[in-house]
Amino acid sequence: MTDTRSIFCCGCQAEVPARLTDGREIYPHRADLAPLPFWKCDACKNFVGCHHKTKNRTNPLGCIPTREIKAARQHIHQILDPIWKSGRYGRRELYSMIAHVLGVAEYHTAEIRSVDEARRVYRIVKDIGSAA
Numbered sequence: 001m002t003d004t005r006s007i008f009c010c011g012c013q014a015e016v017p018a019r020l021t022d023g024r025e026i027y028p029h030r031a032d033l034a035p036l037p038f039w040k041c042d043a044c045k046n047f048v049g050c051h052h053k054t055k056n057r058t059n060p061l062g063c064i065p066t067r068e069i070k071a072a073r074q075h076i077h078q079i080l081d082p083i084w085k086s087g088r089y090g091r092r093e094l095y096s097m098i099a100h101v102l103g104v105a106e107y108h109t110a111e112i113r114s115v116d117e118a119r120r121v122y123r124i125v126k127d128i129g130s131a132a
């Protein structure tokens with residue numbers, strides 16, 4: 001039986017019926033990832049991982065990113081993580097600062113839906129990082 005769930009797909013820019021699969025399909029050459037759950041959009045072939053270490057192991061990490069958005073999120077983490085790891089701001093504090101500037105209740109990198117949005121967040125984080 002196929003498990004599907006409605007998840008926002010960045011590739012399709014719409015809520016799509018994502019299909020639950022595992023690492024054997026997503027990363028066929030990574031035996032270590034084989035048992036991990038993923039939600040895949042069969043229309044554009046993009047996918048999202050899950051909070052697999054939690055009790056609800058098929059709970060998706062966020063929306064389904066494209067390759068470009070995934071790369072953009074990694075760029076954000078490269079400048080964001082050192083800020084809270086340095087102890088200058090708490091992680092939670094930093095995330096709420098970003099949310100405040102964005103004008104949203106909560107900020108999650110995994111919820112970024114477009115490259116434009118990622119660029120905006122990148123600039124915000126950069127400003128926070130350079131203001132000392």
Ligand SMILES: [Zn+2]
Nearest residue numbers: 009012041044
């Ligand atoms: Zn899609």
